[in-house]
Amino acid sequence: MTVWWRALIFLCCLLNCVESSSPSPVQRNKYNNSFRLTRITRTRVQLLQRKYKEQQLGNTHFEDRSRQLKDLPLLSTDFYSWLKLTDWERLHAAFWDMQAFWNMLEWKRKQLEKEEKEHMVVRAFGPTLPQSIRYIQLDLRDLMNQVSSQMSYMKSSWTKPTSPTALSPQTRSKTVWDSRVEGYIILRDLDLYLTKLARDFLLLASKTHL
């Protein structure tokens, strides 16, 4: 048994060495990391979306594709113009789009936290909605850091904005219902956006490889 384990560990080490010693540049590796993190984040967003729909909208199958929020980045893009984007433009757009989502999440999280505090809700198990949003925000922050480091690698003049530009969306929710649907729209769009972002990273990684 131990022999097998040792062999396995050795094999892993060997593979790792092969991987690390492969000629693929560090850049590509970083894009791959970003790609993976994007996918993980997307899974988290999907889970949260489900929970949000269940808790706030009372139905896990809630879907409303018709409504949009104007503070969120546009998701639709022309394929050829997307393909023709330079790496810098791509990363730049990704950074600010993520920033926008981060801001919206922050705003929604604070709103929910306030509600929960006053609701005196003591949840016995599982993270609360604000906690889950917080985890996604941390993922987004990590992704933004990765993108920022890539950007600074490309252009040394780029410096990551020291503090995220707090957009502090004005309280536009007039009714409780609208406010709840807003949270859903943010998560729905973030889910779609992260799919797009994953493609961005795949493209970047493939380009670097070439």
Place this chain on the structure above:
Amino acid sequence: MPRLSVSPSSKPNCSPVWLISVLLGLLAIHTNAKDVLTVPQQVILSANMYTQHLTISWLGGAATTFDLMILRTELNETVFYETVSVTMNQVSGRHQWNWTSVEPLECTSLSIKIRSRDGQTTSEWSNTQILQGSDLPSNEKFQMYPQDRIVPVGANTTFCCIVEEGLLFGTIRYGNTVMNTTRLSRRSFATTVVNQELSGETGTNVVCFDNLRTKLTGAVVFVGYPPLPTDFVCETRDLTSAVCQWKEQRDTNLYRKRGTRYSLNKRNCTLSSPEEKQKECSVAQWEGNFTLVAVNPLGQYSLTDSAEINHRVHPVAPDNLTFVVHAWNATVLWQWEYKSYSSLALDCQVELASQGYKTRGVPDAPDVWMWMNKDYTGQVIWKPLTQRQSHGLITGYEVTLWSPEVNFQHTELFSPDTYAVPVNLTQIATRSSDNKVMATVIAKNAAGVSQPASVLIPLRLTDVEPFTVSRAVYTDRGFPLFWQRNPNDTCAYVVEWYEASCKWDCPVEWIKLAAGNTNVTIKSANLQPGVRYNISLYSSSSEAPELLQHWQGYMQELVPSSSVLLSTTQHDSDIVLTWREIPLVNRRGFLLGYNIYISGGSQLTLLANLSDLESRSYTVKGLSQGLYNFTVKAYTSAGEDKGTTASITLEPYTDWLILEILASLGIIALLLAVVTFICYKKRKWVKKAFYPDIPEPKLSGDWSRSQGPLNVKPSPHSLVHMVEKPEWDSSKEVLVVIPEEDEFEGDEPVDTDEPTSLRYYNQVVDERPIRPRFPDSSDSSASSLDSACTDVTYTGIQTSGSSLVFQLDPQGSSEGQQPQADLSVCGGGGGGYRPQMQSRAPSDDIGLASPEPFLEPQAASAGGYKPQSSWHFDSPVDAGESGGLALSLGSPTSVASTQFLLPDGEERAEEQRQPSSSAATWFTNLLSSTKP
């Protein structure tokens, strides 16, 4: 004002003119009256969307009664149409009417018009004023109303959904419930939720979908309670400010901006912990009267409290506690947090906790007593020393037993947690003539040993029987005991008590009293209700303790925990009940007597009350025979126990019965003897009277003849006409039956396997051998069949339906050699017995072909009365394959049959089914044996 246009005429002679004038005048009045009812003008609407109130105001002139009509503009449906009395506002000169809509006012446009009314007279309708709803085409959005409504539990709320322009309405869901809806306008749909239950923490969602469920909109409704605070009380801690507390009796289910807000004496309260049920709010100055007002969107509730400040002081703990400790005393010093406490009269409680003290002397002598069993064994016991008595940690005890007379001394050391030492004085008692042994106990601590505490153990104590036992009655404070003081007595006393049921090494408690006492009240935390205690008074002198008096008592008497052991015996015609005493432990009180009941059904009837505890038997007399239940219950001052019930059946007194039987037996024997004697004496007469001699008969001629059994079997030919190998004419249909004897003579193995049960007698037709001839059937098959069956024509038998089957399956019948074909031929296939199919006279049947089997074979086989096949199987094929003889046991029989009519197709599986059908075979054989 109405005016009379005609003045009364002063000319009486012009009467027609006068009359006309009057009529004209009346007409004018009527016209003017109509003109007076002004049409309401300047109708103004003002709506409160949240409360769904609509305020309608108008200029209505002098009229006070108006007809109000409110319609849904689009569908022209009347929502409200009533006559209302409205007085004019003197200031504005306008009339005003408030109306509350069931539906939110946004749902659809409403048209409002008013007219004045005076009795049956009405004015014209005013111009229609329209309150525009949100379903106007200009407002294309998908909308839901009301939004964020807060309602009390049990309320009814109407929601409406305005479908987006271009979409079709789908459903409205309240939470997860799909609601019934009504249409208000082209785009507006409403639903009413009745008796609303508490919503979740985050409210209940009301969602409206379009028909494709691609788009939706919604609203949130919060269902809760108005506030209900209780237990409002204000206190002071610093003698200046007030701290008021209250509880919220129920959760309002409304939070955040919808949550309850409190104000104390019109100042807003900021709750430190709003999530707790116990709420607290402070006021800087004691005001004497306090008013708490709790408000939430569903209502408000106020509570008041008033008190003087001195009556509501909640003292705070002392501050800066310090000690000044001396050898024999200590001083405790503290400060108050608030200066005002200096003027407050306070009782202070000081608790001393002892931790790590120093020994300051030898222990006090312990309080020693003894317990003796009846066999010179016993215990020397002493009470644990208190902290005050022990003067430090007790390190152990030293117990010495000594008898000066026999020069016996035994000393032993015991651990500090020992409070009883067993002693065995058997050896001393045998050697000593003295009556006592001295036991001495010394307590030890680090500083030294205590004074010895002694007790004299009497060796003859057990011989002393207590003279009288008094009862001690427990009061609130204990057992009060009194005794006579002997003037010569100068000794001290010891009062000991223990559980009366205890016999061996009992946990005894005692108290020592100084000389001269004549009473004491015994108290102990160990006294328990329902336990009898023995209490003894001893004199304690230099001699051995002497028992002076003896008491027994209960702290509290209870009903006995067990019942008597009851037995019943019959003594002659009486019943004697005897029972045993209840064990002392179970008595739990002084028994006062026994109640004897006889139970009839569920009721107990008291027979006797025995207050004499010594008599534990009772005789019930004068009972007739039967079963009796007797219950005996012992009772104490606390009541009766559950009782024991014994049953006894009172039987007749058996001795007499035996005597009666013996006597009657003796009389019968005597009678027999007398009869025998008489018969013997008169035997000649008896013989002559009863057995006269009979002369022997004389026969003339030879009458001898061989005797044989009388053959009474009727000839079958008397009933049937045998047809040997008849040449069948296909045009004739005849009914043939194989006679029993000839049935199995054929070569066909199938036929020989036929069970004997498959027969018909007289009118019973076995469908198997009844086969008409058909022109299309092959000769070979016909001949083979013929050879299998010897046909018998029954004159009284009608045409069998089996012919139909034959016709139905000509292929099978042509292969007559095969078992399948035989089944359909000889077994009758699926056709079965159909005697009702054709009801012609038997004479007509013979030689006449029935047209029915050829014309409508299907119909014939399916129709008509088919007792054999119809009861058993749905499918004739299946029936033929799976039918069993055993099943046929319950089959219907022909009216004239002696035998069961059997379902078809059983032949094939006959052999396999033999065991299961043996009963049927036996039964049919039994029936067959009855045939002629």
